[in-house]
Amino acid sequence: MAPQSRPTLASLAAQLGVSIQTVSNVINNPEAVRLATRERVEAAIKASGYRPSIAGRALRTRRSWGIGMRLHPVVDGINGEVLDHFFHAVTESAQAKGYRINLFIAADAVAEVTALADMQAAGAIDAALLIDTGLGDPRPKLLTEVGLPFATFGRPWGETFTKHSWVDVDGKAGSYQATRYLQSIGHERVGYIGWPAESAAGEDRRAGWLAAQAELAGELLQAHTGNSVRQGSLAALELKKQGATAVVCASDSLALGALSVFAEGAVLGDELPVIGFDNTPVARAIGLSSVSQPVEQAAALVVDQIVGQVNAPLDFSAQGVLLSPSLELRKWESMVASQPSRKEI
Amino acid sequence: MAPQSRPTLASLAAQLGVSIQTVSNVINNPEAVRLATRERVEAAIKASGYRPSIAGRALRTRRSWGIGMRLHPVVDGINGEVLDHFFHAVTESAQAKGYRINLFIAADAVAEVTALADMQAAGAIDAALLIDTGLGDPRPKLLTEVGLPFATFGRPWGETFTKHSWVDVDGKAGSYQATRYLQSIGHERVGYIGWPAESAAGEDRRAGWLAAQAELAGELLQAHTGNSVRQGSLAALELKKQGATAVVCASDSLALGALSVFAEGAVLGDELPVIGFDNTPVARAIGLSSVSQPVEQAAALVVDQIVGQVNAPLDFSAQGVLLSPSLELRKWESMVASQPSRKEI
DNA sequence: TTGAAAGCGCTACCAA
């Protein structure tokens, strides 16, 4: 073995007195090599710490074993944690299948596709993982045109003319379950605090509450607002005025805010009349019930889909998978929210 | 241009009637090419959407332009957000310098180094970025032995025999500032809630409080505990009993817990007698003052250091940079914590 | 079962 440089197929072959091809076969097609030879080669590989050069391999096979994934801006550290988990799980799944994750940032969806196309042109990635699809998301269409295999975490919303593989979590089922639970513990007037109607995922979550609450034929008490804790508080105040005794929220951030209204007078150990979404650490910390997404499973599935797309690029077997969330019930642990004081407007 | 496959230097050269070398020069060494030729080539490059193959280039230059970065397990979504920001900023800085971030996961520090060494052996990365150095961290030594250039976010704690580049934030200065502030608004008995003494970064933060509080020659009221909100609550209760009127905390999670004790009776708009650390979204949401780390700056610097190490591998110019945090002052916005009820132990 | 040779796309080197 050369002193300075890393071992190569050639150096190993020379050292062992076999051909380059034999060493290569031991790695990629072991059955084709006689056992004795194989073991000798394997020992040498191990001893030398040899790793096949991904550059050499990529050049020859035109496969980079890279997956492009955009790192989205940190929007809300409270609910962003779901994506953290997803990222971790994706990286793990990809790694287990021999793929490497190539991180990049982009200002918007179009820049994201441009960056991905560039990375593909440079042979840096074989495929892409798209996160957080929205209504009329331009990315699937653009990537299809470019010919880059991909899958998305988030279903195609609205009418889409591009068929692709995706994994998503059934938000509607989650909020339905949450609403039904609150009903089951005695609340008839369960309100809903969610995002503006532009958010497709948000409307999905809202629909679950609506379905459950409509069954009771009562008044529908709901709010459309931003995702901040403060906005959750304000919306909750309004809903309470209108007669709501409990609320389901589109996020834990909103739920945290709603607590300041609906947890009034509660005592440690009580079941709070507020249910959040995404089961974040904050929810765990204060004992807030929340709808939990099966993030690990989603990540594993979407990586499977990507690998499938890579191996069958012109495949029309694109498929979608909708996973069911679960309701994580908790009792109030450590904090209480008070009613807004006089100083508030 | 070939119909099916991507353009290459050769295809462009053939199409333009120039040599491969000329096209290559236009990309890598434009001054060496006559203006007229250059413009012609550049136009063709643009029109074809050509991108140099990173595999071909890497094979030839033995540079992958990749940086390995371990994705740590999601520990605490409240404080983990700092790392989110750091990740984002690192990716951005690296991208701006032409480097790609290769994400991977590992079970522990040794597995991390092994993974990095493998990636290096495979030519997938030129360098590594280490995050969250601890006391007696084995990674710098191991990576140095392996010969992989790197820099760390986190200083070398304790005696280290491995010199390397690093960037860190001066936690001591942060908690000193926080403590002084609480003193300045009238608190003489400022307590400290922090982590167990094993945490080097934690002890650094504690030291700042100690320095500020020791100046008052009063009793030193402090706690060593875990990082949960609940633990913050319990510790705060204890410190209050001992006479503390305010606390500085090693994290926003702990501060959130401490609020349930120290914010009793507070009114919206009040300045709370609790200061957290890391300036997370939760702190922003509820109006908790917090020590803020200059994450973007740290990321940019550490990437600079890594690039420096790559370009001067045998360099002994390893250097450390200690950045100063800033105190983010806020007034209570929406939530209050109550004293623990009877049900609590 | 093993080996020889070609060539993936690129850049360094040298010659024209």
Add this chain to the structure above:
DNA sequence: TTGGTAGCGCTTTCAA
């Protein structure tokens, strides 16, 4: 200023 050539490390193809 431009072009030709070698070779980075690998896998594929074909021959032995």
